[in-house]
Amino acid sequence: MRQGLFITLEGVDGVGKTTQALLLKKCLEQRGHEVLHTFEPGGTNLGGQIRQLLLNPEHEELHSMTEILLYAADRAQHVFETVLPALRDGQTVVCERFIDSSIAYQGYGLGLDIEAIRTINHWASGGLVPDLTIYLDADPAESLTKTKGDRIEQRTLDYYAKVRKGFLSIAQGEPERVKVISAVGSIEEVASRVVEVLGGICP
Ligand SMILES: Nc1ncnc2c1ncn2[C@@H]1O[C@H](COP(=O)(O)OP(=O)(O)OP(=O)(O)O)[C@@H](O)[C@H]1O
Numbered sequence: 666m667r668q669g670l671f672i673t674l675e676g677v678d679g680v681g682k683t684t685q686a687l688l689l690k691k692c693l694e695q696r697g698h699e700v701l702h703t704f705e706p707g708g709t710n711l712g713g714q715i716r717q718l719l720l721n722p723e724h725e726e727l728h729s730m731t732e733i734l735l736y737a738a739d740r741a742q743h744v745f746e747t748v749l750p751a752l753r754d755g756q757t758v759v760c761e762r763f764i765d766s767s768i769a770y771q772g773y774g775l776g777l778d779i780e781a782i783r784t785i786n787h788w789a790s791g792g793l794v795p796d797l798t799i800y801l802d803a804d805p806a807e808s809l810t811k812t813k814g815d816r817i818e819q820r821t822l823d824y825y826a827k828v829r830k831g832f833l834s835i836a837q838g839e840p841e842r843v844k845v846i847s848a849v850g851s852i853e854e855v856a857s858r859v860v861e862v863l864g865g866i867c868p
């Protein structure tokens with residue numbers, strides 16, 4: 666049985682997920698939570714190797730099906746090794762990226778079977794669903810200027826426009842779980858928007 670809160674942060678590359686996750690962790694700790702900050706892909710030792718496979722730009726031959734399955738494999742390891750034990754221990758888990766990223770990037774972005782991606786990931790994560798997902802929204806053309814250009818980040822702006830649309834569609838379909846926050850503005854401005862949506866779920 667899980668007891669802790671599971672909060673995920675989503676958004677395109679460079680939008681500010683890590684920055685906001687660290688501030689969110691501080692805020693939650695001030696409210697008395699014990700917080701684990703983690704991320705996908707690569708939140709475990711084994712996952713680090715899967716992350717290398719996924720993001721190394723030299724891996725041009727990596728098939729889109731393999732891409733889906735590697736993200737799901739990383740997620741399974743992360744959920745069962747790290748996330749679930751922390752939740753069972755009563756910790757609040759703040760995780761950068763989760764199933765919504767697979768649906769947005771491989772489903773909407775690459776135009777692959779969204780229902781299949783949902784099913785595979787639901788199974789791979791033992792049916793774990795976040796209590797709250799904060800989607801940081803910004804124009805990918807802006808966010809991508811802040812990244813180093815890994816295998817995924819080298820995709821076109823057309824691709825990223827589809828990914829953004831994907832995140833917004835997910836949010837529209839699940840408004841109770843997924844809160845859309847504008848990532849435009851200073852780090853402090855965005856952080857205050859994050860704290861605002863937190864009010865509803867986390868006293
Ligand atoms: N609101 C902001 N305004 C200006 N710069 C920002 C803002 N938020 C984050 N940054 C800066 O943008 C860069 C990318 O931010 P960050 O690493 O938090 O994004 P990310 O979404 O975690 O990226 P990635 O997808 O690559 O992990 C960092 O250098 C960070 O300091």
Ligand SMILES: [Mg+2]
Nearest residue numbers: 682683684761
């Ligand atoms: Mg990050």
